[in-house]
Amino acid sequence: MFRVFYASGLALMAIVGLAAQPAFAETPNEILASIQKEASGTAGSQGFSAARGESFFKAKHGGEWSCASCHTDNPAAPGKHAKTGKAIEPLAPSANAERFASPKKVEKWFKRNCNDVLSRVCTPQEKGDVLAYLLAVKK
Amino acid sequence: MSIHKQKTFRVLAVVLLAMGVTLSVAQADDDDRDERYGGRYGEKYGEKHSGKYGGENRGKPVQPAQTNAKFQRECSDCHIAYAPGLLPAESWRKVMAGLDKHFGSDASLDAQDNKEITAFLVNNASNRWSASTAPLRISETAWFKRKHDDHEISPAVWKNPLVKSPANCAACHPRAERGDFNEHDIRIPK
Numbered sequence: 001m002f003r004v005f006y007a008s009g010l011a012l013m014a015i016v017g018l019a020a021q022p023a024f025a026e027t028p029n030e031i032l033a034s035i036q037k038e039a040s041g042t043a044g045s046q047g048f049s050a051a052r053g054e055s056f057f058k059a060k061h062g063g064e065w066s067c068a069s070c071h072t073d074n075p076a077a078p079g080k081h082a083k084t085g086k087a088i089e090p091l092a093p094s095a096n097a098e099r100f101a102s103p104k105k106v107e108k109w110f111k112r113n114c115n116d117v118l119s120r121v122c123t124p125q126e127k128g129d130v131l132a133y134l135l136a137v138k139k
Numbered sequence: 140m141s142i143h144k145q146k147t148f149r150v151l152a153v154v155l156l157a158m159g160v161t162l163s164v165a166q167a168d169d170d171d172r173d174e175r176y177g178g179r180y181g182e183k184y185g186e187k188h189s190g191k192y193g194g195e196n197r198g199k200p201v202q203p204a205q206t207n208a209k210f211q212r213e214c215s216d217c218h219i220a221y222a223p224g225l226l227p228a229e230s231w232r233k234v235m236a237g238l239d240k241h242f243g244s245d246a247s248l249d250a251q252d253n254k255e256i257t258a259f260l261v262n263n264a265s266n267r268w269s270a271s272t273a274p275l276r277i278s279e280t281a282w283f284k285r286k287h288d289d290h291e292i293s294p295a296v297w298k299n300p301l302v303k304s305p306a307n308c309a310a311c312h313p314r315a316e317r318g319d320f321n322e323h324d325i326r327i328p329k
Contacts (some may be wrong), residue, residue: 083244084218085303108249115245 028093028100032131039124046125053133056126061118067130070119076139092137100131175194194270195281198224202318203263210256214249219309221277222318223263229273231260242276242314278305299329 019101020102032048039045056069057075070088071079090096100106114122122130190196214220223231235257238245248256273281278287283319287305296302303311308315311327 017163081217084244084306086219102248107249112245112247116241 025101028131028135031100031103031106032135034103034130035124035128035131039128042124044125048128048132049091050129050133051063053129053131057133059129063117063119065117067113067117076133076138082087092134093139094135094137094139100134159323179231190269192281192285194268195272195274196265196267196269197226197280197282198263198265198267200264200266201225201320202300209252209257209308210259213256216247217244218306219316221308221314223260224263224265225283227268227270227273228261228264228279230275231257231264233273234275235260237275275307277310296327299328 006052030073030123036048039048057071058073061068065082075092078090080086081088089098091099093099110122110127114120114126159309166192201222203223210223211220226234232288234241235253238253239245270281277283283305296311297305308320311325312320313324313326
């Protein structure tokens with residue numbers, strides 16, 4: 001009897017716990033895992049590399065801007081919009097807990113910023129490398 | 140009450156009323172000042188359309204009583220969320236249809252967010268715009284040019300790195316973010 005009660009209590013707590021989560025909130029590692037899943041379906045995919053992500057982040061890719069143009073060479077520091085001058089909160093999750101917590105936001109900004117920096121979408125490999133780099137940056 | 144006292148009372152009432160009128164003129168929107176000099180500026184900007192500034196006038200009020208959380212959040216990521224009344228509805232439709240190439244940046248939104256924000260902007264666009272024009276930049280409108288011409292703003296102000304660009308409203312209008320451009324609050328950085 002006690003066990004049944006205990007089990008149903010646990011189940012109830014789990015349901016309440018899930019419901020209390022803000023909608024779609026995820027952790028940067030969960031987002032990395034979903035990029036990994038996406039990458040594994042593409043040809044020539046390899047494990048993500050923070051070093052490769054760092055050089056990708058700091059390089060210009062034929063255009064006017066790099067990622068660092070706005071986010072600076074230190075993603076744990078605040079940045080500044082290259083055109084409007086508006087302040088940008090730090091990008092590295094170690095310095096800003098709001099980063100890489102919403103898949104919708106991540107998708108929106110990768111689309112915009114890859115288009116601005118590379119004039120195309122980024123591959124899952126590139127996104128994964130960059131996120132691996134950002135996760136490795138310490139505050 | 141004696142007749143004499145009644146008279147004094149009336150005079151007092153008239154004086155108070157007159158003071159009230161003067162006060163409201165002083166607090167009135169700076170538009171009224173332009174209206175008084177309407178002829179001169181009307182000439183300058185042509186009279187091909189009805190209304191002030193050749194029909195290219197911002198709305199009143201520029202910021203609607205009710206705002207929209209999505210508009211506020213999404214449009215203030217890279218710049219301040221420009222008040223909807225600064226442009227006519229057709230301008231907002233054009234801006235929102237071209238977000239993937241937004242003044243040199245990709246500012247695209249998903250379809251649902253785009254639809255909701257477009258509706259908010261269009262519903263609260265300038266209500267005093269009678270011209271058939273629909274500029275994309277607020278700084279290209281006749282009202283903006285008149286209010287920021289060389290008589291009003293010295294060309295040196297625009298060269299100040301703290302001002303940087305006419306798009307940077309908040310450099311001189313501290314409450315621009317809230318759609319408040321009251322002339323009395325203007326602080327031009329030195």
